[in-house]
Amino acid sequence: MIKDQMTPIERMAAYNKGQQIDRLPCVPIVGNTAARVINARISELRGNGKLIAKAHVVAYKLFGYDVIRVFTDLYVQAEAMGAKIHYPYDQTAYLEVPAIDDISEIDSLEPADPYKDGNLPHHIEAMKIVAEEVGNEVTVTGPVTCPFTNASFLIGAENLVRLTLKDPDKVHKLCEISLETNLRYAKAIIDAGCTPSLTDAMSSNTVISPKQFKEFSYPYLKRLIDYIHSRGKSVTLHICGKTNKIWELMAEAGADCISIDNDANLLEAKQKVGHKVRLMGNIKPSETMLQGTVSDVKKAVFECIRQAYDSPKGYIVASGCSLPTETPFRNIHAMMDAVREIGYPPNEDVFNYMIYKGHFPSQYDSYCSDYI
Amino acid sequence: MSVGKEELFKELSDAVVNMDEDETVLLSTKVIVDGYDAYEAIDKGLADGMDRAGKLFEEEEYFIPELLMCSDAMYAGLDVLKPHIKLDSEGERYRVVIGVVEGDTHDIGKNLVKIMLESAGFEVFDLGRDIPPIRFVEKAKEVNAKIIALSTLMTTTMDGMEEVINILNQHNIRDQYKVMVGGGPISQRFADKIGADGYSVNAAEAVRLARKLVGGAA
Incomplete structure (x- = not known):
C-alpha cells in the first residue's frame, strides 16, 4: 500500500504554492463516524469536549485525511440561542423545537456567548485540544452554521422560507442576530487555534432561489468571510444541493474554496468558477460512501479527480457532504487509498487503466460516479 | 355578472399559482355561492394550481418558499370547499x-x-x-x-x-x-x-x- 510522503499541512502549503505534492488533498467529511472510531455512543459526546476531541484525533490518525472538522451536528449555535435539540442515544442530534414559535417573539432572541451558552464551550474546548495535539500537522476546523441556516433553526425552516416572501425584514433580523453569533463563535474558534469552516445548507437552490440567496444569504456570508479573512484564515464554504446558479456569488462572497455536493456537477463547476475559487467535492455520501463497495468508492474518486484535478484554483477530493455515521471504515480507507494510488500529477496510466476496464464510458461529459 | 364555470376554476388555479391566499378563499366562496361542484373546483382549480406550481418548481422558476405559499393558498381554499364535497362525487379514492x-x-x-x-x-x-x-x-x-x-x-x-x-x-x-x-x-x-x-x-x-x-x- 502507498504511504503518504507529506503531512496534510505540508501538502496543502506546497499545493497552494504550486510545488510538487505526493497526492491531492483529500477530505472524507467525517462527522459522527468519529464516534464509531473510538467506539463511543454519539450521545456521550454531548457536553464532553475531551471526548469529542479524542474521537476526531483518533479518526484523523486512522484515516490520514487532510482536514479535521470538529463536528457533531449543525445545531450547536442555535441551541445556545434557545432552540431545543434532541439527542438520540446513538444518532446525530436534531432540532426538536425552534428557539421561537412565532416571529412576534423575535425580540427575545440574543446572540450566543461561545464561552457560556449551550454546548458551545465544550466544542471550543474540543477544538482547542485537537489543535494542540495535531494542529502542527493538519488543518483543524470548527464548523459554523451560517446565518440563513441558523435562522431556520431559530424559527423553523417552513416559517423562515414563508417569511422570505411575507416579511423579508424579519428574515434579515434573524440573519443579523445569527451573524452576530457566528462572528463571536468564529472569533472563539480562531482564538482556539482553529479555522472556521462554513456550512449553509438552507441557502441551497434546492430550497431558495438564487435571487433569495442574493438577498438573504450573500450579504451575511460576505461579512462573516470578511471577518475570517481579517484574521488571516482562508474560508471553505459548503452548500448542499443545487448550487450551480450561485457558485459565482459564493466566490464573490469571498470563499477561497467551495464545497459542493453530488446534486452539482464538478466539471461544470470547474468550467464556470474554477478560475476564481478552489473546488471541493463531490463523492456521494450516501449512495457511494455509505452503501457502495470499495470498488464503487474508487471509481467515484477517479472520476472526480479526472473531472477537476486541473481546475485552475485547485481541487480537493471530498465527499459531497458530511458522511453518514455508519459509513464503513473500509470505504473511507478506499477513498484515501484511491487518491494515493493516482498520485499527483494524476498518473495517466491509472486513468487509462480505468478507462480500459470500462469504468469511464465517456470521456469528459459524464457526471461524478453513479449518474453515468 | 357571473363568470363561467371554467373561467372561475381557471382564476382559482391562478390564485394558487400566484400565492394569493385571500383571492383563493374569495374565489372558493364564489364557487359555493354560484352553486358549482366543490370537488370539480378542487380538481380543476386548486389542484390544477398546485400542479402548475409543481411544474414551476421543477423548472426552477419556483422554489420551496413559493411552493409553500401556493400550498397555504390551496389549503385555505380547501377549507372552504371541502365541507361542500358531495360524497358520491368522490368515487374511489386510493x-x-x-x-x-x-x-x-x-x-x-x-x-x-x-x-x-x-x-x-x-x-x-x-x-x-x-x-x-x-x-x-x-x-x-x-x-x-x-x-x-x-x-x-x-x-x-x-x-x-x-x-x-x-x-x-x-x-x-x-x-x-x-x-x-x-x-x-x-x-x-x-x-x-x-x-x-x-x-x-x-x-x-x-x-x-x-x-x-x-x-x-x-
Missing part, C-alpha cells in the same frame, strides 16, 4: 399512509408530497414525523391503504425504510401494499436495494409514481 421515518423530524418534503397527493385525489393519512416502522404497517392495515409512502432527509435514518418492508414481509402482507420512498439521501438504487416499489425525486414525481402504482387511476 388511500396512502405517509410519514417521516423514526429519528428524523424534517417534514418539509413529506408535507409537500402529502399536499400534492391530496390535490391529485388520494386520501392521505399523515402519521407525521419521527415514526417507528411498525406504525406505518399498523396504520396501513387499519385504513386499508394501497400505498405506504416513506420520507427521510437524513442518511442516519434511512434504515427505518427497509425495516417497514421487512415487517411487511414478516407478516406475509408485502403484496397488499405498494411502498414508495423519497427524500434527500434516497435514490432509485436505494429503493431497489431495500425492495421498495418506487422512488420519486420530488413531490410532483411522487404523484405520478403513486398513480402508476395504483394502476393509472386516482
Whole structure:
C-alpha cells in the first residue's frame, strides 16, 4: 500500500504554492463516524469536549485525511440561542423545537456567548485540544452554521422560507442576530487555534432561489468571510444541493474554496468558477460512501479527480457532504487509498487503466460516479 | 355578472399559482355561492394550481418558499370547499399512509408530497414525523391503504425504510401494499436495494409514481 510522503499541512502549503505534492488533498467529511472510531455512543459526546476531541484525533490518525472538522451536528449555535435539540442515544442530534414559535417573539432572541451558552464551550474546548495535539500537522476546523441556516433553526425552516416572501425584514433580523453569533463563535474558534469552516445548507437552490440567496444569504456570508479573512484564515464554504446558479456569488462572497455536493456537477463547476475559487467535492455520501463497495468508492474518486484535478484554483477530493455515521471504515480507507494510488500529477496510466476496464464510458461529459 | 364555470376554476388555479391566499378563499366562496361542484373546483382549480406550481418548481422558476405559499393558498381554499364535497362525487379514492421515518423530524418534503397527493385525489393519512416502522404497517392495515409512502432527509435514518418492508414481509402482507420512498439521501438504487416499489425525486414525481402504482387511476 502507498504511504503518504507529506503531512496534510505540508501538502496543502506546497499545493497552494504550486510545488510538487505526493497526492491531492483529500477530505472524507467525517462527522459522527468519529464516534464509531473510538467506539463511543454519539450521545456521550454531548457536553464532553475531551471526548469529542479524542474521537476526531483518533479518526484523523486512522484515516490520514487532510482536514479535521470538529463536528457533531449543525445545531450547536442555535441551541445556545434557545432552540431545543434532541439527542438520540446513538444518532446525530436534531432540532426538536425552534428557539421561537412565532416571529412576534423575535425580540427575545440574543446572540450566543461561545464561552457560556449551550454546548458551545465544550466544542471550543474540543477544538482547542485537537489543535494542540495535531494542529502542527493538519488543518483543524470548527464548523459554523451560517446565518440563513441558523435562522431556520431559530424559527423553523417552513416559517423562515414563508417569511422570505411575507416579511423579508424579519428574515434579515434573524440573519443579523445569527451573524452576530457566528462572528463571536468564529472569533472563539480562531482564538482556539482553529479555522472556521462554513456550512449553509438552507441557502441551497434546492430550497431558495438564487435571487433569495442574493438577498438573504450573500450579504451575511460576505461579512462573516470578511471577518475570517481579517484574521488571516482562508474560508471553505459548503452548500448542499443545487448550487450551480450561485457558485459565482459564493466566490464573490469571498470563499477561497467551495464545497459542493453530488446534486452539482464538478466539471461544470470547474468550467464556470474554477478560475476564481478552489473546488471541493463531490463523492456521494450516501449512495457511494455509505452503501457502495470499495470498488464503487474508487471509481467515484477517479472520476472526480479526472473531472477537476486541473481546475485552475485547485481541487480537493471530498465527499459531497458530511458522511453518514455508519459509513464503513473500509470505504473511507478506499477513498484515501484511491487518491494515493493516482498520485499527483494524476498518473495517466491509472486513468487509462480505468478507462480500459470500462469504468469511464465517456470521456469528459459524464457526471461524478453513479449518474453515468 | 357571473363568470363561467371554467373561467372561475381557471382564476382559482391562478390564485394558487400566484400565492394569493385571500383571492383563493374569495374565489372558493364564489364557487359555493354560484352553486358549482366543490370537488370539480378542487380538481380543476386548486389542484390544477398546485400542479402548475409543481411544474414551476421543477423548472426552477419556483422554489420551496413559493411552493409553500401556493400550498397555504390551496389549503385555505380547501377549507372552504371541502365541507361542500358531495360524497358520491368522490368515487374511489386510493388511500396512502405517509410519514417521516423514526429519528428524523424534517417534514418539509413529506408535507409537500402529502399536499400534492391530496390535490391529485388520494386520501392521505399523515402519521407525521419521527415514526417507528411498525406504525406505518399498523396504520396501513387499519385504513386499508394501497400505498405506504416513506420520507427521510437524513442518511442516519434511512434504515427505518427497509425495516417497514421487512415487517411487511414478516407478516406475509408485502403484496397488499405498494411502498414508495423519497427524500434527500434516497435514490432509485436505494429503493431497489431495500425492495421498495418506487422512488420519486420530488413531490410532483411522487404523484405520478403513486398513480402508476395504483394502476393509472386516482
